[in-house]
Each structure stands twice: as structure tokens, then as C-alpha cells.
Amino acid sequence: MNEIPNRQAICDVLRKEAKSDKDIVVLCSDSRGSASLTSFANEFPKQFVEVGIAEQNLVSISAGLAKCGKKPFAASPASFLSTRSFEQCKVDVAYSDTNVTLIGISGGVSYGALGMSHHSAQDIAGMAAIPNMRVYLPSDRFQTAKLIKALLLDEKPAYLRVGRNPVADIYSAADCPFEMDRATVLLEGSDVAIIACGEMVQPSLVASQMLAEKDISATVLDMYCVKPLDIEAILKAAEKAKVVITVEEHSPFGGLGSMVSQVIAQNCPKKVVNLTLPDAPVITGTSKEVFAYYGLDAEGIANKAIVLLEDE
Amino acid sequence: MENLKVLSYDLREDVVDMIVEGKCGHIGGDMSVMEILVALYFSQMNISPENQNDPNRDKFVMSKGHSVESYYAVLAEKGFFDKTDLIANFSKFGSEYIGHPNNKIPGVEMNSGSLGHGLPVCVGMALAGKMDALDFRVYTVMGDGELAEGSVWEGAMAASHFGLDNLCAVVDRNRLQISGDTEDVMGHDVLQDRFSSFGWHVIDVADGNDIDQLNAAFSEAKTRKGKPTVLIANTVKGKGSDVMEHKENWHHRVPSTEELKQIRKDFALKKEAFLNE
Ligand SMILES: Cc1ncc(C[n+]2csc(CCOP(=O)(O)OP(=O)(O)O)c2C)c(N)n1
Ligand SMILES: [Mg+2]
Numbered sequence: 001m002n003e004i005p006n007r008q009a010i011c012d013v014l015r016k017e018a019k020s021d022k023d024i025v026v027l028c029s030d031s032r033g034s035a036s037l038t039s040f041a042n043e044f045p046k047q048f049v050e051v052g053i054a055e056q057n058l059v060s061i062s063a064g065l066a067k068c069g070k071k072p073f074a075a076s077p078a079s080f081l082s083t084r085s086f087e088q089c090k091v092d093v094a095y096s097d098t099n100v101t102l103i104g105i106s107g108g109v110s111y112g113a114l115g116m117s118h119h120s121a122q123d124i125a126g127m128a129a130i131p132n133m134r135v136y137l138p139s140d141r142f143q144t145a146k147l148i149k150a151l152l153l154d155e156k157p158a159y160l161r162v163g164r165n166p167v168a169d170i171y172s173a174a175d176c177p178f179e180m181d182r183a184t185v186l187l188e189g190s191d192v193a194i195i196a197c198g199e200m201v202q203p204s205l206v207a208s209q210m211l212a213e214k215d216i217s218a219t220v221l222d223m224y225c226v227k228p229l230d231i232e233a234i235l236k237a238a239e240k241a242k243v244v245i246t247v248e249e250h251s252p253f254g255g256l257g258s259m260v261s262q263v264i265a266q267n268c269p270k271k272v273v274n275l276t277l278p279d280a281p282v283i284t285g286t287s288k289e290v291f292a293y294y295g296l297d298a299e300g301i302a303n304k305a306i307v308l309l310e311d312e
Numbered sequence: 313m314e315n316l317k318v319l320s321y322d323l324r325e326d327v328v329d330m331i332v333e334g335k336c337g338h339i340g341g342d343m344s345v346m347e348i349l350v351a352l353y354f355s356q357m358n359i360s361p362e363n364q365n366d367p368n369r370d371k372f373v374m375s376k377g378h379s380v381e382s383y384y385a386v387l388a389e390k391g392f393f394d395k396t397d398l399i400a401n402f403s404k405f406g407s408e409y410i411g412h413p414n415n416k417i418p419g420v421e422m423n424s425g426s427l428g429h430g431l432p433v434c435v436g437m438a439l440a441g442k443m444d445a446l447d448f449r450v451y452t453v454m455g456d457g458e459l460a461e462g463s464v465w466e467g468a469m470a471a472s473h474f475g476l477d478n479l480c481a482v483v484d485r486n487r488l489q490i491s492g493d494t495e496d497v498m499g500h501d502v503l504q505d506r507f508s509s510f511g512w513h514v515i516d517v518a519d520g521n522d523i524d525q526l527n528a529a530f531s532e533a534k535t536r537k538g539k540p541t542v543l544i545a546n547t548v549k550g551k552g553s554d555v556m557e558h559k560e561n562w563h564h565r566v567p568s569t570e571e572l573k574q575i576r577k578d579f580a581l582k583k584e585a586f587l588n589e
Contacts (some may be wrong), residue, residue: 030457030490030497050491052460052498053427080426113336113403115410117377117425285405 002141002169006162007036007075007105009141013148014073018044021152025049025065027074029058034164035075035105059085059102063092066099071152078104078161079111082123089159094133099155102127103162107137108199108249109277109287110164116281120161125254127159128227134158135227137198137248140167142176143184143224150180163199163249165287170202170222181225183233189217192305193241195234197223197256200247200275203291206298211305218305226256234263243308244272247301249291252276273308275301316523317586319389320350321579324552326385326395328575331566334403336411338378340562341455344486344521344547345379348453349386351526357451361391361418368446371437373422375430376455376484377412378564383420384409392419428461430454431481435470438479438540449534453482457489460498465510471540472511479540480533485520486549492560503544513541520545553578 018024018040027049032038041048049065051057055076062072074081081104082089093100104123111118127135136158138144144162151158170186171177177184186201187208196204201222208218219237223230238244244264246257257274264272275296282290291297295304324346331337353359357370374383384402388395401407408416412425422433430452438450454464471479483503491497500506507514513536515529526545533541550556553575555567567575 028491030460032491034490050497053457053489054460054462054498056462057460084426113334113407113411115412115414115423115425117412117423283405284403284407284410289405 001166003166004141005036005164005166006138006141006144007164009144010103010148010162011036011040013145015040015043017152018047021071022047023069023071025070025072027051027058027062027072029053029055029076029080031076031105034077035103037075055080055085056088059088059100060092062100063088063096063098067096071099073101073103075103075105077118078107078120078123079118082120082126082159086126089127089133090130093157094130097132098157100157101151102159104159105162106164107161108163109282109290112286112290113284119282121249121251121277122254123159123161124226124248124250124256128259129254132157133227136160136224137226138162138224139198139201139222140170142169142171142173143178143222146176146178147224150178161198163287167199168202170205181228181230183225183230184222185233186220186222187218189219190240191216191218191242191309193219193221193237193244194247194301194305195221195223195237195244195256195260196247197226198249200249200296203296203298204247204301207301207305210298210302214306216305216309223256226259229259229263231263234260235267238264238268238270242312244270245275245301245305245308246272247275247296249296250276252279271308273304275304314354315586316350316354318583319354320346320523321552321583321586323350323382323385323389324579325576326388326399327381328567328572329399330381330385330402332572333399335566336403336564337381337566338564339381339567340488340549340556340559340565341376341379341484341486342382343551343556344549345376345453345484346382346551347521347523347526348482348484348545348547349382351523351530352451353386353390355527356530357449364418367444368448370448371421371434371450373430373433373452374413374424375452376427376458377424380412383413387417387419390419393417427455427458428463431464432467432470434479434481435467435474435476438471438476439474441478442474442476448478450479451482453484455489456483456485456487456494456500457497459483459500459503468507468510468512475538476540477537480530480543481540482543482545484547485544486547488549488558488560488563490563507542511539513539515541515543517543517545520547521551552582
């Protein structure tokens with residue numbers, strides 16, 4: 001089982017690139033440890049800014065740095081980054097169009113039993129609603145690395161969310177197909193289309209294997225690019241399927257599920273079911289326990305598909 | 313009266329039990345804040361399970377919500393809920409005792425966990441007290457790292473603007489936060505000047521883990537009219553055992569079996585010394 005969390009993959013790319021690109025600046029808000037960026041801070045003290053526990057400051061300072069030619073990567077727990085500094089993200093980053101990459105770490109319910117103050121179940125909704133803000137939830141460490149490299153090549157704002165715990169590999173160093181802003185098709189099938197993002201891609205893939213054993217064929221899309229959403233891939237997957245399931249570590253409102261449902265309703269109406277966290281503080285537990293409780297694990301996803309197909 | 317110095321160590325033992333049982337916890341800040349909470353709940357504040365619904369009782373917001381284990385231990389000792397139940401269920405699946413204050417639990421006023429909220433919320437409470445001509449007092453405890461949040465200073469400004477002498481804030485000045493020494497992360501060495509320039513009465517508590525010094529400061533705060541008071545309580549993160557004291561990597565940690573043995577031994581020695589005082 002892979003033991004490298006996606007956040008570590010981000011640090012590895014930044015450490016490699018920062019050697020030759022002195023404009024790369026990493027900013028943290030007493031969050032370097034949880035962001036796995038301590039080694040970056042030690043290795044590149046001149047390219048590292050610690051602002052203390054001050055997320056609003058973090059984002060505005062990043063915007064100022066970007067305006068003067070730097071390439072800031074601001075890393076802070078997704079819960080605080082996406083809500084405490086929401087206006088700074090909207091005005092100083094997206095609206096002023098500054099080249100800031102916002103890295104929401106310990107996303108979703110990564111913090112488990114620490115409670116709703118520490119969960120980010122509304123970050124996709126909030127960030128995606130901001131014009132000029134892109135939203136990415138990479139699935140595994142290989143894709144995360146490719147995404148960071150791609151983001152280094154453009155100069156536009158982006159919000160990216162990763163979880164705290166290692167995710168089982170979906171890709172490999174040798175085999176990680178990646179096209180910017182294009183979903184990765186992991187599997188093509190004809191009964192059900194499962195569209196997932198972030199940490200939910202891995203259990204979706206496992207679910208598709210469980211379904212295969214029951215002769216149910218599934219399409220699985222890794223929709224790491226929640227915004228801009230890969231509409232073409234959604235339509236292609238949906239057209240073939242009897243039913244579409246979206247899976248995300250997010251509230252039921254305004255996330256991947258809402259967005260996919262919108263696209264399908266407009267273009268090829270058919271049943272779409274959104275698997276999400278509840279519209280309530282989640283039950284106390286580790287993220288694994290929380291996922292299992294709300295049916296966001298492989299069993300839950302597979303069972304949902306079976307029930308839906310029986311109804312068809 | 314109960315020996316509050318000893319009680320502080322009894323409660324430290326509860327905190328350690330809770331963290332070991334729940335397999336998580338912000339132990340360093342729990343230890344530094346303990347005497348502040350004990351002084352407030354057992355000497356200063358007019359608050360108990362019996363007067364919970366009295367609008368004129370004192371109010372408390374745990375702004376540094378991650379030190380929830382100490383807060384829960386104090387509330388359980390006050391009789392707000394059952395201690396055995398707390399220790400058995402802290403942070404467990406389905407439990408109400410989550411890893412930050414949760415106001416579904418009796419005695420907890422406000423949910424916290426995101427730093428920098430407590431002071432402005434207390435400004436609201438203290439303002440309400442003034443509006444209704446009630447004489448309850450409002451207290452909050454903040455971490456020193458927490459003071460980097462701008463919202464703290466917005467609240468500080470408002471508290472003095474409204475002349476909230478019914479508000480008393482405490483800074484748990486343990487000089488550490490997650491990334492190390494506060495002075496390296498975001499310095500606060502001019503903290504007294506900062507608060508006094510914001511119009512606050514500032515009391516420096518030389519030893520913020522000394523119940524007597526804290527009580528003297530809280531009593532002085534009650535006599536200051538026209539402005540809010542802040543106690544800069546100079547505490548020790550991880551207070552109570554050399555295993556943890558002044559150590560940044562004890563911010564969030566579960567002690568090993570070895571460490572646990574030493575910690576318990578150190579607590580016992582401290583208690584014995586207090587009893588022989
Ligand atoms: C708004 C916000 N940002 C970040 C965090 C994560 N966090 C939890 S505790 C902590 C360090 C707190 O340091 P300090 O205020 O000095 O507390 P203490 O030393 O008393 O534990 C941080 C950054 C948080 N809880 N809230
Ligand atoms: Mg501190």
C-alpha cells in the first residue's frame with residue numbers, strides 16, 4: 001500500500017522546480033508540517049514565507065507577491081483556506097487575476113474527529129462559484145505531481161484540494177495519462193457511469209471491479225478538473241450508461257454532483273445520483289469510518305449502483 | 313476550599329487518559345492552559361450545571377478550541393457531564409465528545425476550533441450584557457499563535473471602543489505553536505504594548521501556571537472600569553512533566569507507554585509537593 005500522501009507529491013515537485021525557478025515561493029500559515037512542506041522550508045528559506053496563523057494574510061500576501069512576478073503556492077488546511085480567506089481568494093486572487101496557486105491541505109473530512117470547524121465540505125462549491133477560479137481535486141500522488149507541473153506552466157489562479165492520508169495508487173510513474181483540464185477515463189462500460197474526484201476516485205475504481213464480478217460494466221471517470229469541468233467526457237460517459245453516479249467528499253450542494261447533474265440535465269437528461277457527505281456535521285470518526293458510514297467507500301458505491309440498476 | 317493546585321494535576325491525569333483512550337489530542341496546549349481554566353471555573357466564574365440557564369451567569373468561550381481535552385476535563389469535574397463516559401468515548405466513532413468544543417455538550421457555550429473567533433464572539437456577549445444591564449462577566453482564552461489572526465485585533469479594537477469592562481481575555485503565552493517558537497513564526501514580544509495601544513488594561517501574569525497569581529490577576533480585572541482586561545499568562549507548553557515541557561513536537565501527540573509512565577510519575581510528584589506546601 002502506498003504510504004506517500006498527495007501533499008508530499010506536491011512538495012517533491014516544488015523542491016525540484018524551485019532549484020532552477022527562483023520565482024517559486026511557498027507560503028504557509030503555521031501549516032508547513034501538515035502540508036508536508038517542512039523540507040521545502042528548510043531547503044529554500046529564501047523562497048519560503050511563514051505568516052503565522054493568519055489565512056487571510058496568507059492569501060493577500062500571495063497575491064501581492066504574484067503581482068510582482070513571483071509564483072506563490074499558498075498551503076493551508078482547506079477548511080480555513082476556503083472559508084476564512086474566501087474573500088481574499090475571490091478579490092485578490094481570482095478577480096485581480098493573480099498567479100496564485102491555493103493548496104487546500106487535509107481536505108474534506110481528513111481531520112476526522114476534529115469536527116466541522118476542521119472539515120472542508122463546501123470548498124468546491126465556494127471556489128467554483130468564483131469567476132476565474134479553477135478547482136482541482138487530484139486523485140493520487142502521480143496525478144498530483146503532474147497537475148502541479150502543469151500549474152507551473154500557466155499564470156492563472158487555481159485552488160487545489162488534497163487529503164491528509166495516503167491514497168492507494170491509481171496510476172504509476174510509468175503510466176499516468178494526464179491532459180490538463182481533461183478527465184481521465186479509467187474504465188469504459190455500458191451500465192453505469194461513475195464520475196468521481198479526489199480521494200473518491202480510488203474507491204470508485206474498486207467498486208467498478210466489484211460490479212464487474214456481478215457482470216455490471218461501469219465507466220469510471222477521474223474528474224480531477226472539477227472546474228473547468230470536462231463536459232465532453234461527462235456526456236460521452238453518460239450517453240452510454242443507464243444511470244450516472246457522482247462521488248465526492250463534499251456537501252450535497254454545489255459540488256461535483258451538482259455540476260455534473262446540471263450538465264446532464266441540459267444535454268442528455270437521465271438519472272444522476274450524487275453520493276456526497278450529508279448536509280449536516282458528519283458523524284465523529286476517522287475519515288475511513290466517515291466514508292463507510294455514508295456509503296462513500298467501494299462497497300457503498302457498488303451497492304448504490306446495483307440498487308439503481310435494479311430499479312431501471 | 314479544595315486544593316486547586318492538586319486538582320489541576322488530577323485533571324491533567326484525566327486529560328492524559330482521554331488522549332490515550334481516544335488516540336489523539338492537543339496535549340501541549342492542554343497542559344499549559346490547565347490552571348487558567350481551573351482558576352476560572354473553580355474560583356472566578358459564577359457558572360455551574362445548576363445555573364446554566366440563568367442569563368446572568370458568567371460566560372466562557374474556549375477560543376483555542378484545540379485544548380478541548382482540558383476544557384472537557386474541567387467541565388466534567390464541575391459536574392456538567394460524566395467523566396467516565398467522557399474518557400471512554402472521547403474522539404470515538406459516533407461520540408459527541410469530538411476533538412473540539414461542541415455545544416451539544418452541556419456547559420459548552422460555543423463551538424470553536426477555528427482560531428481567532430473567541431474574542432469577537434465574547435465582544436458580542438459582553439455587549440449584550442451591557443444592553444440588558446446585567447452584571448455577568450465574559451471570559452475567553454486564546455493561544456499566543458492564535459493572535460496572528462486579524463479577527464483577534466478587530467475584536468480587541470471593538471472591545472475597548474465599547475468600553476467592555478465586563479470582558480476579560482487571557483492569552484496562554486506558552487511561546488510555542490505548531491511550527492515552533494512563536495517569535496520565529498510570527499513574533500509577539502511586544503504583546504503588552506499591542507494590547508494597551510488597543511485600549512486594554514494589561515496584566516502580566518509572571519507564572520501563568522500558578523493558581524494564586526492567576527486568581528490575583530482575575531480579581532484585579534474585576535475592579536478595572538471602563539476598559540477590557542487581558543491577562544498575558546506566561547505558561548509552559550506541556551506543563552507538568554519534563555517529557556513534554558517546552559517541546560514543540562508535543563503540540564499534538566499521544567504519549568508512548570514509556571513516556572506515559574514518566575508523565576504519570578511526574579504528575580504524582582507535583583501533587584505530593586503541593587500537598588506538603
Ligand atoms: C483558523 C485556524 N487556522 C489554523 C488552525 C490549526 N491550528 C490548530 S492549533 C494551531 C496552533 C495554535 O498555537 P497557539 O495558538 O499558540 O496554541 P497553543 O500553543 O496554546 O496550543 C493551529 C495552527 C486552526 N485551528 N484554526
Ligand atoms: Mg502557543
